[in-house]
Amino acid sequence: MLRKVIKSNEFVIFLILVFLSLVVGTINPAFFSISTVFDILRAAIVYFIMAFGLLPIMIAGGIDISFVAIAAVTSYATHMLLIKYGYQGGIVPYYLIACTMGLLAGLLNGFLVTRFNLPVFNVSLATFTMWYGFNLFFVGATSNFDLPKGTVGYYAKFLITSQDPLVGTTGLHESILYVVVIGIFIWWFLKYTTIGRGVYAIGGNREVAIRSGFNVTMIMLVIFAIMGILSAIAGVTQAFLSRYFNPVIFIGQPLDVLAAVILGGASVTGGRGSVIGTALGVLLIQLINRTLILTGIPVEWQKLVLGIILILFTSIPALRERRIKRMGHTTELLQE
Amino acid sequence: MRKGWFVLITFVTIVALVAACAPKPAETPVTTKPEAGEQLVFATVVKSIAFNWFKRMETGVLQFGKDQGVKAFMEGPSQVDSAAQVGIIEDLIAQKVNAICNVPYGVPENEPAQKKAMDAGIIVVGHEAATAKEGTLHYDVEAFDNCAYGEEMVKELATRMGEEGKYMQFVGSLTNASHNEWMDCAKAYAEKNYPKLQFVSKYESKEDQEVAYNTMKDVLRTHPDIKGVMGAAAGDVVGAGRAIEEAGLQDKIAVVGTSIPSYAGELLKTGAVDLAMAWDPATAGYACNMVALKMIKGEEIKDGMDLGVPGYEKIKLVKGVNGVMVIYGSAWIKMDAKNMDQYPF
Numbered sequence: 001m002l003r004k005v006i007k008s009n010e011f012v013i014f015l016i017l018v019f020l021s022l023v024v025g026t027i028n029p030a031f032f033s034i035s036t037v038f039d040i041l042r043a044a045i046v047y048f049i050m051a052f053g054l055l056p057i058m059i060a061g062g063i064d065i066s067f068v069a070i071a072a073v074t075s076y077a078t079h080m081l082l083i084k085y086g087y088q089g090g091i092v093p094y095y096l097i098a099c100t101m102g103l104l105a106g107l108l109n110g111f112l113v114t115r116f117n118l119p120v121f122n123v124s125l126a127t128f129t130m131w132y133g134f135n136l137f138f139v140g141a142t143s144n145f146d147l148p149k150g151t152v153g154y155y156a157k158f159l160i161t162s163q164d165p166l167v168g169t170t171g172l173h174e175s176i177l178y179v180v181v182i183g184i185f186i187w188w189f190l191k192y193t194t195i196g197r198g199v200y201a202i203g204g205n206r207e208v209a210i211r212s213g214f215n216v217t218m219i220m221l222v223i224f225a226i227m228g229i230l231s232a233i234a235g236v237t238q239a240f241l242s243r244y245f246n247p248v249i250f251i252g253q254p255l256d257v258l259a260a261v262i263l264g265g266a267s268v269t270g271g272r273g274s275v276i277g278t279a280l281g282v283l284l285i286q287l288i289n290r291t292l293i294l295t296g297i298p299v300e301w302q303k304l305v306l307g308i309i310l311i312l313f314t315s316i317p318a319l320r321e322r323r324i325k326r327m328g329h330t331t332e333l334l335q336e
Numbered sequence: 337m338r339k340g341w342f343v344l345i346t347f348v349t350i351v352a353l354v355a356a357c358a359p360k361p362a363e364t365p366v367t368t369k370p371e372a373g374e375q376l377v378f379a380t381v382v383k384s385i386a387f388n389w390f391k392r393m394e395t396g397v398l399q400f401g402k403d404q405g406v407k408a409f410m411e412g413p414s415q416v417d418s419a420a421q422v423g424i425i426e427d428l429i430a431q432k433v434n435a436i437c438n439v440p441y442g443v444p445e446n447e448p449a450q451k452k453a454m455d456a457g458i459i460v461v462g463h464e465a466a467t468a469k470e471g472t473l474h475y476d477v478e479a480f481d482n483c484a485y486g487e488e489m490v491k492e493l494a495t496r497m498g499e500e501g502k503y504m505q506f507v508g509s510l511t512n513a514s515h516n517e518w519m520d521c522a523k524a525y526a527e528k529n530y531p532k533l534q535f536v537s538k539y540e541s542k543e544d545q546e547v548a549y550n551t552m553k554d555v556l557r558t559h560p561d562i563k564g565v566m567g568a569a570a571g572d573v574v575g576a577g578r579a580i581e582e583a584g585l586q587d588k589i590a591v592v593g594t595s596i597p598s599y600a601g602e603l604l605k606t607g608a609v610d611l612a613m614a615w616d617p618a619t620a621g622y623a624c625n626m627v628a629l630k631m632i633k634g635e636e637i638k639d640g641m642d643l644g645v646p647g648y649e650k651i652k653l654v655k656g657v658n659g660v661m662v663i664y665g666s667a668w669i670k671m672d673a674k675n676m677d678q679y680p681f
Contacts, residue, residue, distance in 0.1 A: 036557070294558055298537065
């Protein structure tokens with residue numbers, strides 16, 4: 001049991017996280033503070049949510065990038081709609097309307113994929129472009145800073161606050177609770193529901209899954225619906241955390257989320273992936289993004305360094321896999 | 337089979353809906369043609385009329401028309417599109433307007449249409465087109481020289497920092513030519529004139545306020561003694577200002593950068609952002625039309641002359657990289673909590 005944990009991909013990512021934290025903390029002791037933890041978590045919240053939405057699709061063998069566009073169109077359109085009618089209330093209607101839109105947008109992807117038997121990536125490439133275009137052309141092209149009165153101050157709703165001498169008040173934002181709830185839901189969905197097991201089956205071998213009696217169409221529609229809803233939650237949450245609605249929010253970020261899910265052990269070809277691994281992958285990407293400033297690496301070097309770290313880190317699980325294969329199939333079976 | 341029909345009908349409906357909603361091809365914007373001895377007609381063509389920025393420019397264009405007794409109007413595609421913009425210019429040539437002030441989306445794509453207008457005897461002045469080829473514009477008008485703007489920004493910052501201490505810069509991206517020109521000139525100017533200013537680093541905000549916010553937080557950890565922040569993209573000072581405000585450091589750190597009140601308004605009021613700098617599209621539109629009017633009146637455009645427009649009192653005339661003559665103003669505007677209400681854009 002212990003050996004299995006130590007050899008797991010999640011544990012490797014966890015070790016890398018710890019190692020990287022130690023290195024950064026040694027270079028810049030200011031890193032070791034509770035406010036740093038809160039800050040990194042705060043920045044990671046929406047990435048957790050989007051990555052959890054993407055995970056089932058990756059496990060089923062698909063690569064999607066349209067979730068960022070769905071987040072943008074659902075959050076921005078909801079906001080423009082509500083302020084058009086002079087809405088001044090709280091945040092809940094935002095989530096309800098955006099999630100409904102997200103559900104429909106997710107189902108559109110699912111419909112195109114299942115009905116016409118198209119690759120997930122191709123469909124998502126189309127809807128990615130389409131939704132951003134829709135937002136800019138039909139909804140609006142400028143960032144909007146007018147928040148309803150009932151939502152002002154949401155960005156500072158903390159569960160715990162900490163006073164830091166350098167960066168002032170930081171806190172653990174309450175939307176971290178969404179992450180926990182969504183994470184547990186996705187874990188339960190993948191592990192204990194027939195549909196969830198079907199997701200792994202489709203990613204492992206689609207033909208076999210169909211022959212074993214899994215309703216592939218229904219499963220794909222469900223996971224796309226989940227992705228759509230979670231994208232909408234991420235879009236609305238980010239808008240309120242940063243206090244403005246942006247029609248092209250996340251447009252440069254789909255690769256950060258994809259990289260996080262892959263770092264977390266999901267296979268690009270499907271069949272593998274876990275919630276814990278994904279969460280660790282998100283944290284790792286966030287940490288890498290943050291460390292470069294904290295360690296004082298010049299900005300011109302940031303991209304190069306990030307690329308090198310990504311190559312190193314992504315190749316570790318692959319190398320381990322190759323070693324396992326070389327050692328023979330029996331060893332792998334014995335480990336189980 | 338029935339499902340097939342359903343899909344087909346849905347598809348056709350969607351296509352029909354999209355087609356119905358799509359923008360109509362550039363329509364003829366005005367119907368009145370100028371006749372001999374009648375009022376002059378000046379058209380201003382912009383990248384797209386759907387942006388607040390150009391709505392603001394329109395107020396300047398209309399003001400110009402009122403002040404100078406010219407029939408001046410603004411036209412542009414409903415979404416940024418060089419082909420649609422060229423279509424509008426060709427319509428204007430057919431209508432024989434007297435002058436066109438063009439703000440091209442794609443500079444090279446607009447050049448042939450501009451040349452055609454010039455050949456038809458129309459005065460053509462550009463804005464944001466300093467890279468245009470020789471012979472495709474009579475003049476190009478720019479609000480300011482990038483280097484001078486950067487220097488002005490660092491002067492404002494240095495004053496607010498007491499001319500000493502650490503400062504940092506944000507650029508939208510390391511590949512954005514104007515952002516980097518502002519910041520590099522600012523740094524060079526500071527090195528020469530403010531020896532006690534200490535440059536920390538130039539950070540990339542990726543044109544994203546959230547990135548600027550997170551970066552600012554990490555900079556506060558790494559350089560707790562930071563005293564000044566410069567922003568290039570409109571959201572840079574907003575993201576940085578939020579981090580500084582949350583840290584309660586708005587009185588200790590000076591934040592100066594390009595932004596507009598609709599972005600930075602709240603933070604200008606709280607003092608988290610000290611000064612937003614920009615150029616006013618209204619005066620740029622006014623100046624662009626003014627150059628055309630002076631040419632029609634037969635006045636020579638000379639280095640150092642006064643266009644009679646705020647910020648363009650002492651213009652600089654320089655040959656652009658591709659040969660077009662560029663008129664530089666020093667038309668930056670500075671907005672703080674006190675005067676921001678005058679700039680509703």
